[in-house]
Amino acid sequence: MKATNIASAIFTLMYVVEAVRWSSGRQTLVRSQAMFDFEKDHLTEQELAAVHSEKRQPNVPKKCKTYPTDPDWPSEQQWEDLDSRLDGALIKSIPEASICYRNGSAIESAQCQSLTDTWNNSTLRISDATSIRSILFQGMTCMPPAYSAAFLGNKKGCELGGFPEYVVNATSVKQIQVAVLFAKEHNIRLVIKNTGHDFGAKSVGKGALSIWTHHLKDSEYIERYTGEGYNGKAVRLAAGIEVYEAYALAKKHGITLVGGEGKTVGYIGGYIQGGGHSPLTSIWGMAADHVLAIQVVTADGSFITASPSNNTDLFWAIRGGGGSTYGVVSSMVIKAFPQIKVTTMRFNMTTGANFTKEKFWEAQRAYVDNFAYYADLGYYAYYRIRHVNGEIFHDMTSWVAPNTSEVDFRVSLAPLFAKWKALGVPFDPIIQEYDNFSDGWADGFPQEAWSWTMRQASRFFPRENLVNETNRAVSFDAIQGVFDEGANLIMFNFRNPPGSDTIDNAVNPAWRDVLMFALMFVTWNPANSTEYVTQLSRNLTYEWNPRWKKLTRGSGTYMSESDYIEPGWQQSFHGHKYQRLYAIKQKWDPDSVFYAQNAVGSEDWEMREMILGHLPSQNSRLCRT
Template sequence: MFHSATSFAFQLLLVAAFPSLALAASEGTDFLWWENIQLTQNVLTNWSYTMDVTPYSFRSNFRPPSTLPKCKTYPGDSDWPSDSQWAAFDNVLTLKLIKTVPEASICYPNGSVVNSPQCQRLTDSWNNSTLRIEDPTSIRSVLFQGMTCMPPPHTGYFLSPSITSPSCTIGGFPEYVVKVGSVTQVQLAVNFAREKNLRLVIKNTGHDFGAKSVGKGSVSIWTHFLKDMVFIEKWKGGKGGYEGPAVRFGAGVQVWEANEFSKKYGVTLVGGEGKTVGHIGGYIQGGGHSPLTSLWGMAADHVLSINIVTASGHFITANSTHNTDIFWAVRGGGGSTFGVVTSMVLRAFPKIKVTTMRYNMTTSSNFSRDQFWEAQKAWVADFKKYADLGYYSYTRIRHVNGELFHDATSWIAPNTSITDFKASVAPMFAKWKTIGVPVTPIIREFDNYPDAFTDAFPQEAWTWAMRQASRFFPQANLATPEKQEQTLDAIRSVVDEGSNTIIFNMRNPPGSASIDNAVNPAWRSLLLFAIMFVTWNTTAPTPYVTELSRNLTYEWNPRWRALTPGSGTYMSESDYIEPNWQQSFHGDKYARLLKIKKTWDPEGVFYAQNAVGSEEWEMSEKILGHLPSQNSKLCRI
């Protein structure tokens, strides 16, 4: 078992604050230690003698949506909690309530810009994902929050011609953040937000492209410090019959931490390629593709048990025998909509050797664009062979200084020696030599996956002036040379018109389509996953940025959709305004997901952009005329 350095001190604090709470001495296979600190009806009954417990009570009978307010409650509304009510809420949380102060506010100490060493350091480090993750409210998709408080040089002048100087307001950031350290605090936050009709959001790292972790006037549940990890030598339970090594992770564990932990115990975990991504939050709840997907499938396929706080405020365990509907939904149906996951049990796989490869190529006077695209076709021609071998590649095509730059950030070959890997890619390099590709690959072998992962994937940057869209290309789209050329032509067309792309080569292994969870069915026939993205300078003219953004949704991505009827895309790396997102993200599973959502959260306590049930809500304002603004009111349609 493993505890963070602060766990015991925090445990003592909670015992002192809540002597009536049930508290176990340590964690086990069912709960982490802080999951034993639970709000119960007995606790509420004891509290009722000394305080008003109405805002913190459980919901036993949900109210029909028709009887609820049309919009969430916002600052300035008559029902917005008073200062004394916020203070009382903070008191029952044991002082875990944070009033939002935007990170860049240090640049505006008196309401206007003040140049200072602190502001300059923040400006210089603004794209550092590790630093941004440690802030209670920072998110990657700040564009959709309204970019209301940015370091002065990063001010989004493109958002409106009326912006003449930098400024700082809370905007679409939450009004308050609950820095949770126990199940009790999660339950209190859910109950308070529900009873006060407040918008509720959930944040771990803020590493998402869809602005699911922010919202005007909201209360945010910040799970980032729930980092306890337990290794289970032999998990046994459930209908699946799995018996073997597993781990239980708290909601705050990140991918790099999960890999370090797995190395310690000589096992391998299916996790993301982004180092700072939360391992069991929106990543795994959205399905979770991995450098190990071609070998072992989606991360959500290996969830054995889930502990979750539901919209009623109750803390439940969901697995293959208990609360099976929500267990099915959370494994792939999306985060921030069914409840607040506090921990999961995940299957662990044996230690394996891994070979990695990195390379890059750039067009020049000696390497034309036509040669460049011939090289791409030679590469894509063997996608099925590589995926069937268990490989996974993450590559980019970007516009750099007027040239096209293609790099394999990493090509991962799990359970493969360097000798076997070189033999498998030799035909491609032979073709590239004939084409005249200027490339010198770096190929390395590791005796374990965590070390290969650390070497292969650089830490991702925190970007803010960008938009993206994406699409799955099934195996049928690459089944013949003609179809491969058609697919590459569709990708080239958007690159030629100004987009950058990320291309993944992976598959789901045979038999994975029979797994009974909410993972998008389109994942199971995937062979190429492509993301298009555009970037711009924050001082760019509004019409220019608007055109780029609209092109993604209304011009470019429709070309890919037309080639892939009935397919879909990955909700966590998709268009913010993905057309027909219900089908794109969930396929024929959406009706079942919506039914489960209405069973567990009929009042709409949980909302996130393009999440299950979100079509019943809308935001009152738009960014650039077409992007729903998280810095506006959320109301029922």
Template sequence: MSQLKCLVLGVLLLPMSLLAVAQSIKQNNLTTPANESTIAPAVYAVDPGHSNSTADLFIYETLQLTDAVIANLTQLGLSNVTAFAFQNSSDVENPPKPTFFGKCKTYPGDYLWPSRSLWELFNLLLGKALIETVPYAAPCYNSFDNYNQSNCDFITNNWTNGSIYHTGDPTSINAVLFQGLTCMPPALIPSASNCTVGGYPSYAVNVSNVAQIQLAVNLARNLNLRLVIKNTGHDFSAKSTGMGALSIWTHHLKDIQFFKYYKEDSYTGPALKVGAGVQAFELYGAAKNYGVTVVGGEGRTVGVMGGYILGGGHSPLSSIYGMGADQVLSMEVVTSDGRFVTASATCNPDLFWALRGGGGSTFGVVTSVVVKAHPKIRVTTLNYALTTGNTTSADQFWAALRAFFDGFINYTAAGNYEYFRIQNLGGGQYYSDMGPWFAPGMSQHELESLVAPLFERFKALGVEVNPVFQEYNDFYDAWYASFPVEPWGSNAVRQASRLFPRTNWQDTTKLDATFDAIKGVVEEGGYVIAFNIAAAPKGGYPDNSVNPAWRNTVMHAIMATLWDPASSVSDMKAASDKLTFDWMQRWRDVSPGAGSYLSEADYIEPNFTQAFFGSNYQKLYHLKQRFDPLGVFYAHTGVGSEDWKMSQMIMGNLPSQNSKLCRA
């Protein structure tokens, strides 16, 4: 366990008292001043230069909870202070049995559920950062005494196309279906008559320093509360929500620092230290200002240093630089015992390995990440639409699409990334738009030369497209022009995905079967979003926990089934089951042993441990038991989640976040 002692906390404390906030604590008829000599907020400040990482701590990372603070709270005579104590070191080696807590996490009404006075004390220790949940769509109802028709109209009009608004809310998530749909705009669920918290967390901590995270982790562990972590809420599988939970909301950890020269392990070069709340549009904008390029997602509002990078993180730059997790040089993280540590190749290397691909909300709460920065790069994009119509039959459409598929290995070998959609318009009509073909490092002339044989094949098939090329001097400009704000929060959709291996393109029979599996889903009404992408760059990639399937992939494909929100439950279930057990099974059958991207996956992916983690799973599970022996962190389909189950189902087989989480 010596590696676990690479504590950022294990440095000399600055000779300064606790930070002051003019408040007082009233508890058990006792009033205690809360000032610089007592507890509000409950933090010490440490020297930012005494980190085990090459990068200094951000200011918010220097504000930490310590054993001395806990001792001070105890001396004040306040009750329930032990609820915020750190985990005993002996529990790491010999974790206590969970029988004391019972089979399920602690919920309102349970013996260990915090009293109102304990929530108030917690809020004071946090510096008034505790938020009692009011669902995002609550202004549409009278349930929370905040009815406002104009606010409701705004929320309704921007519900599905306004992820920038949802990500700024403490508890709103994308995967609303699994939350239980307990507070949706009435226009989306006309039968709804009220709004309840449902599957949203009961409380959220609006994090602005490390001490607040430590307090939340300690409280959740000591009282067996369900704990979730939310940055933006993008995940397809609702990992950042849960009934009765305490949520750690990292959205406002927005610091960014640039290093022109950074050395960590074998890496020497430019780097960025990035707060956990930084979103793609903020990261890319900063990188442009510093004259560098950073690997991140295509979605504008995705929180890059949260679940995205912890789950691997594919990117428009993956074909030349690899996955987002491949860029990580060090991380600062609060572990399940409440301690604040550095994870890098030389400090807590096992934790470092697990965090880079093993999934978010699983091994700890990351507060910042240092990532490689690459040189400024030009990008050329290509857009075109392929559609049936007066001059193009369905047979010609599919033949042209197959011609495009044939070149996938060549395109990724050139560092390209194609983002395209395929849909059934009905009546035997089909549409596919290339939006965009993204060619980092290429001039327009070079891309035109690369795709010339494809357009010749289109012409020979009698298919006409109108390609539009655009060359940019910087990644940010190309990305911003190419990827709009993504849709959000549909209550009538289920998605799934598959990583299709290169070997399927090296055998004509396998490629035929792969293409037919994609085509068949679209012909039956499925909507497909796909990426021609490879994540095994020529320069190599580090040893981390990224799903090994990514290293053999040339296509990541997402399918979606949609239904009318007014459909019967039986019809919804039929559509949902068809996606998992029929359409997706066809994709699995043509790619045996491959996998899926855990952040954009089927909510009930069969054998998810293999699909999401591959041969890494046994090691990841062992590390989960080591770093989180009490099961403080839980994420649906995350490492170790098979040890838990939710007490209720949606449509018969979809675990409901609006239910209790209990040991399996």
């Protein structure tokens, strides 16, 4: 054997030994037949071992993440080298509204006007690498001039603010791994974004490197998924799949998936990782309950499978423990159910001269009186109650009755309709039966608006609050009370089916006893005063939501649709499961490579700059507490 071959063999052996040492204690093998093509393009264990063996000195934890003004921020050459390793996928962040500005001043142009006119279009916004729904917490530093935040003192200009410095437009797992390792090596804040459909600012952060998974659009129907406690139909969905795409796949193959109501929400990101309630929750539980396997890149760059037999603690945590927390999920396998018929109902009602506000609330009480009955039939309702021009506007976005014919649905609602008729309720319901859930969902849930001048808070009302007549009256008064004081409402009626509390995953235990999920929200105009907006925001957190919490002690709320500064969020989002989640976070991400607002382990960090005096600004340094 030639000397060069011997040296090569020794070098290869060193790689293998290092790989074995480095991956000790973890089942890192990902079977190629269980992967999409973009996942097959990943760093091998030998390549990862080489990366780790190059580090002569262990990283010394730093007080704060590294920022562009710091001396150890990567050089331009290092960023160029990263882009080369990413095959040109690195994007220097440019806020979407920058087209409305030139040399720091606002300009008038057809492009800017078009952007302004369509700013609330979620389909357009999610196609941008930086756009996020929670723009308030970014600082609103680059908005179309018409929406410039006067209440924040913002002049009509454009700055990067809390948007990430760079974005990786990921089209392979290898690119995700390289990005994670780069952020870890340079102590840079790392964020993950698919659609930006996020009320909690988890996909934004000053000085961050963002991994954008939106273009990972692979999907697959599996006629028979076998093993690990399940033998049946399933789907494999990549990280960029949106709800409407998942439901289209389901309809094509004559199956049903437990997913969300928002059309352009990412299916396997923060939605399902946060638990994921669904129009089908009353019969089949939470979306996270039906995850069969997960492919994920962890904080040390490993690409692994988490399942009932592989990396079981991570499998438990990701199913309900929160997104942007344990790793970057590239795909999931999801259990599929048979195709079912469904009946839906939609209607609006508005108060006026012939339908007083007193009658409106009496009609609402008649409805809420039977929440347990409707949920136990398997129904789900999503509706809003809003202040509009001095009147109360109520729209039932969709009342969904799975496995129910139109005839049976009308029979079940006949007593309520009779009460409403006696009260003179002005409503003309659209009731329709469909032979599959996907079509009923498509008609029943219009595309969600991309709202940005709002804040919200929320709470679960357990069964005991609504089946007892006295408790129900007190709960109803508390909900009406915050509306009368200026809040708007988004309301849900559903349950988790019997036995769901025995499912062993990280879903908030408070979900299992929910009968009403209530959200309060406030809105304002960008030109409103700082004092006005501040008071609205403070009312949510410090006045109104505490009333609901006092009535529902020991319950919680949904992390994905909660108060940005939810007090005691560990209990509210996770209940008794939090300590286990925190321990898993420390095991898999001891260096806090992954951070997100109100995510597991986030209490170890803080942002000291504030918006409106009480909202942590994502446009500030992230430092250890």
